[in-house]
Every structure is written in C-alpha cells, then in structure tokens.
Amino acid sequence: MPHDRPSLTAKKIARFLILIDAVPRLGPLLPEGAASAAEAILRASGAVGRRQIDMMRAPWTQRFYEIAEAFTARGQLVWFGLRKRWMADVVEEAIAGGATQLLVVGAGFDPLAAMVARRHPEVTCVEVDAPATAEPKRRGVRGAGFERTNLHICAADLSKRSLGEVLRGTPWRSDARSVVVAEGLLMYLDVKDVKAFLGAIREHTTAGSHLAFSYVDGDDAGRPHLGTLDWPIRATLRIAGERMRWGIRPRELAGFVEAAGFRLVGQMDGEALRKKYLAPIGLPEEPVAAYEHLGLVET
Secondary structure, eight states, X not given: OXXXXXXXXXXXXXHHHHHHHHSTTTGGGSOTTHHHHHHHHHHHHOSSOHHHHHGXXXXXHHHHHHHHHHHSOTTHHHHHHHHHHHHHHHHHHHHHXXXXXXXXXXXXXXXXXXXXXXXXXXXXXXXXXXXHHHHHXXXXXXXXXXXXXXXXXXXXXXXXXXXXXXXXXXXXXXTSOEXXXXXXXXXXXXXXXXXXXXXXXXXXXXXXXXXXXXXXXXXXXXXXXXXXXXXXXXXXXXXXXXOOOOOOOGGGHHHHHHTTTOEEEEEEOHHHHIIIIIGGGTOTTXXXXXXXEEEEEEO
C-alpha cells in the first residue's frame, strides 16, 4: 500500500460511519458515539475536506448509495457497521475479562482506541499506522479533544520497522493480557507477512490475549476471492493502490492460526452478525453483503 498519503480506504471507512449514522434505521447498529467521534477526528485531522464530510449526512448521498448498491450488492454499508460493532464488543469483552492493553494495527481514522482510552483510563491503548495516516489521525484526535495519557498513536511503516521496535516506544508490556485489533488489514499483506504479523503479536502478548481481525475468502493458491463483489472491489482497490493480496477459506483458518501459536475462538459471517445485531433492532431481514469474515483467536 502507498505510504505517501492518508489511506483512501481509511478515509472512506470513517466517512461510511457518518453515513450509517445518518440513516435512521441503521444508526443504532453502531457502537454508541462512534460516528460522532469519527466525524470529529476526521474534521480536525484535515485529511478530508469539510464538504466531503458534510455530504455524508445529506439525503441525496443516502439515496445515491442505495442506487449504487442496487447495481452491485445490497447490504455493503450495513456490513461496515456490523464489522465495527463486533470489533468494539470484542474489545469490551476482553477488557471485562482482564485485558489491560489494547493494540489497534492499521487503525486508520477509526475512533475505537480513543473511545476505549477515554472510557477505561486504566487500559493502555496503542494505535499503529503508516505515518501518512497516523500523523493526521494524531492531529485529529488532539483537535477533537480525545487526547489521553493512556492513548498512544504511533506513526510507523511496519515494512521498515518491527512491531516490537514500535511498541518499545510506548508503555506496552508483553507480559500483560491484551486485546489486539487488525480490522481491514491482513488481506493487504502477502501470506509471509501475515505469518510474520501473527508471530509478532504472539511474541508481544501473554497467554490469554486475544486478536480480532477481518479476512477474506481465498482460492487454492491463497489469492483473495470476494464472491459476487470480487471484481468491483478488487478493481477499485487496485486503482487506489491498495491491492488485496491474501485470502483463506474459513475452514482452513483454525490450522493456519494454530501453526502460529493461537487457538481459534470463533468466526462470524454475515448471517451470524445479522442474528446478533440486526434482529434485536428490528431488522432481521436487512440485506448484508458480507464480503469478509471475522475471526477471533487467543494466544
């Protein structure tokens, strides 16, 4: 992925949070306060123009996205909301279970770590992303009033610096129970880099720590495959310079993570997330275009 400008995907996902919040039936799906926090951070970061942010709450934008989904697959926007909600819930459950540290790798403009740092001052929260994204994110967090002594935003290119080296510049402890989030990250890495990432997480967390991540399906050669959305999504990402590189079949995930020293705790697909989050808010039939899977593993 290019590191000379803020990630286009990171900016897009942050704007999608605002758009989801603007749709009355979908707003309750998001973690409480996530959309307003993302909007405040994005505005203060300067990475996205004011008009681009304002338009996400415009009725015509909502209508445009509905039309766009009708020509591809309905439920893509809902999927982003489900993914965010599940990740936030996993983190809260881990903290309730004794985790004292949160690490978000490839954080983008997501407000998760900032919100956890504010809600749990006893939890050390660390974000890592490429400098072109992390630096405006840091500026946005400061401008939005989310700075906390337990929140550390690290600007680092992990292709040039090891995760351990980055963490040594923070209060992170490898002997403390932790929860790690890698949302929308692993599919952009080569398989060798995915294995190296898992090894680094294993090295810098203690037994009982958790890693929550999203991943995409793959073919026999480990190439990403996104089902009916494969061509449009991959083509768009290639144009943006953010090409997907790795995928794995869900049934093969347990063996893959076990080889890296983890135990698979669970997986979630679109149908499972529909039952968990959409049905309780009265949307049991809401379309979900889940082109990813979600995984939770434990050291």
